[in-house]
Amino acid sequence: MVKFVVEQAGGMSSVHLYGAQTVNNKGHLEIGGMDSVLLADTYGTPLIVYDTGLFRSRARAFKRTFSDEGVPAQVAYASKAFSCMAIYRLAEEEGLSLDVVSGGELYTAIRAGFPAERIHFHGNNKSEEELRMAFEEGVGCIVADNFLEISMIGRLARGSSRRMDVLIRVTPGIEAHTHDYITTGQEDSKFGFDLNNGQADEALRRLSEIPEIRVLGLHCHIGSQIFDTEAFGLAAESLIGKMDSWRRERGFVCSVLNLGGGFGIRYTEEDHPLEPEEYVKSMIRTVKRTTEEASYPLPEIWIEPGRSLVGDAGTTLYRAGSEKTVPGVRHYLAVDGGMSDNIRPALYGARYSAALANRMDEPHDARYTIAGKCCESGDKLIEEALLPGVREGDLVAVFCTGAYGYAMASNYNRLPRPAVVFVENGEHRLAIRRETYEDLVRLDAEPATVGKEGIR
Incomplete structure (x- = not known):
C-alpha cells in the first residue's frame, strides 16, 4: 500500500x-x-x-514462502470471502487449492472447472445431500465438524467406490484478538470438536472405525482479521500436542496440520497487518520447533487465506x-x-x-x-x-x-x-454481470387470484 x-x-x-x-x-x-x-x-x-494482479502476487507470496522453507504445503483460497466462477478460475490458474463451505460454492467450483481433488469441503452443518455431492464429485478432503456429520460420512463412504480423506476440525481454546462475530477458535464456538474435553478423541475413534475413510489430521481456524502471529503459534502448539498424544496412545500419526486463515489486511490507517510471508514464516518456525521437540514427523501444512487474497x-x-x-x-x-x-x-x-x-x-x-x-x-x-x-x-x-x-x-x-x-x-x-429488475422477480411465483373458493 x-x-x-x-x-x-x-x-x-x-x-x-x-x-x-x-x-x-x-x-x-x-x-x-x-x-x-x-x-x-x-x-x-x-x-x-x-x-487480479494483487490476488496473484499474494497467492504466489504464500506459496513461495513454503517452497523457500522446504515445507510441503497446500494454500487453499477460502472462497466464502468472494465466490464466483471467475475467481475460482483465477485461483486454479495460480495453483491454489479451494475451501468451500456449501453445496452452492461446490457447485460453482465444479462449473468453473476447478479440479475437485483440490477442493476442501468445510461447514458446521453440512446436509447429507451436500456431502453426497462431495463424494460424487470426488472432492479432495472433507473437514468433519460434528458427530452427526461423521455418521453421514460413514453411510456415504460405505456406499462409495472411492476412499475419502477427512480432516477433524477442532477448537483449540485460542481466542484471537478480533471481533466476537469473527472469532471461531475459542471453546465457546459453533464450529468443530473441542480439543480439550475428549470430543476430538471421540471423533478420531469414530472415524477410525470407517475403513473407507482416511483421517489426514487436524484443522483449526481461530478467527479473522488477525494482526499478529502469537495466536497462530499457540494454536499450532496445541494441535501438535494432541497429535503427539494420539501417536503415543493410538499409534496414529497425522500427515496434515491445517492452521486455517484469518490473516489481517489494512482497511484504515489504524490497521497494521503483517505481510503474508511473515504469518507463514512464523507458523513454519513454530511447527518445526514443536515437532522437533516431540520427535514428531513434520506434517504437511495447509492454510486457508481468503480476505488476505481478495480483501x-x-x-x-x-x-x-x-x-x-x-x-x-x-x-x-x-x-x-x-x-x-x-x-x-x-x-x-x-x-x-x-x-x-x-x-x-x-x-x-x-x-x-x-x-x-x-x-x-x-x-x-x-x-x-x-x-x-x-x-x-x-x-x-x-x-x-x-x-x-x-x-x-x-x-x-x-x-x-x-x-x-x-x-x-x-x-x-466482466466477472459478474449487474442484476436487472427482471432478475429480481425471476424466482417469484406468479401472483395467485383470491376468490370465494380460496387461492387458485
Whole structure:
C-alpha cells in the first residue's frame, strides 16, 4: 500500500492506495492500469473492481514462502470471502487449492472447472445431500465438524467406490484478538470438536472405525482479521500436542496440520497487518520447533487465506447523490449502493477508507458520513470520510471491499446486486454481470387470484 499525497492550504492531505492503484494525469484513480471513471461509465455503478494482479502476487507470496522453507504445503483460497466462477478460475490458474463451505460454492467450483481433488469441503452443518455431492464429485478432503456429520460420512463412504480423506476440525481454546462475530477458535464456538474435553478423541475413534475413510489430521481456524502471529503459534502448539498424544496412545500419526486463515489486511490507517510471508514464516518456525521437540514427523501444512487474497484487491465505485447537513452533528452524503452490497459496517462496525475517484488530486479535507440508499438508519458505509467538496455525480471509491462484500450482498429493498469487473495490466473483463429488475422477480411465483373458493 502506498500513500498518495496532495497539497492543500495549511498542510498536506493523504489518500492510501492499494496494489496497482495509481492516479493518472487527469486526477483519476487507476486500478490495475484502468481508469476508474472509464470503468464506471462502461459498467455503471455500484461497481466492484478487483485488481487480479494483487490476488496473484499474494497467492504466489504464500506459496513461495513454503517452497523457500522446504515445507510441503497446500494454500487453499477460502472462497466464502468472494465466490464466483471467475475467481475460482483465477485461483486454479495460480495453483491454489479451494475451501468451500456449501453445496452452492461446490457447485460453482465444479462449473468453473476447478479440479475437485483440490477442493476442501468445510461447514458446521453440512446436509447429507451436500456431502453426497462431495463424494460424487470426488472432492479432495472433507473437514468433519460434528458427530452427526461423521455418521453421514460413514453411510456415504460405505456406499462409495472411492476412499475419502477427512480432516477433524477442532477448537483449540485460542481466542484471537478480533471481533466476537469473527472469532471461531475459542471453546465457546459453533464450529468443530473441542480439543480439550475428549470430543476430538471421540471423533478420531469414530472415524477410525470407517475403513473407507482416511483421517489426514487436524484443522483449526481461530478467527479473522488477525494482526499478529502469537495466536497462530499457540494454536499450532496445541494441535501438535494432541497429535503427539494420539501417536503415543493410538499409534496414529497425522500427515496434515491445517492452521486455517484469518490473516489481517489494512482497511484504515489504524490497521497494521503483517505481510503474508511473515504469518507463514512464523507458523513454519513454530511447527518445526514443536515437532522437533516431540520427535514428531513434520506434517504437511495447509492454510486457508481468503480476505488476505481478495480483501484489498477489491474497490467499490459509487455515484454521489443527495446530501444532508445536520448542523453541529454531521454531513451526510448518500451513494447509490450501501448495506445491500456491503453489510459489514452495519453488521459489526467494520471500518473503511474512501476517496473521490474522479478528483484524486484535490484536497480531501471535507468530512462526510457516507450513507447508503437502503431504508435503514444504520445504512452507513463510513462515519467520517475525508473527501473534497462533493458534487452530484462524483465517483466515490471505497477501498478494500473485496472480501465479504459481494459475498454477503442481498436484494434488500429489491436493489439489484452490482456488477463485478476484473482488471489487470490495463485490461478489464466482466466477472459478474449487474442484476436487472427482471432478475429480481425471476424466482417469484406468479401472483395467485383470491376468490370465494380460496387461492387458485
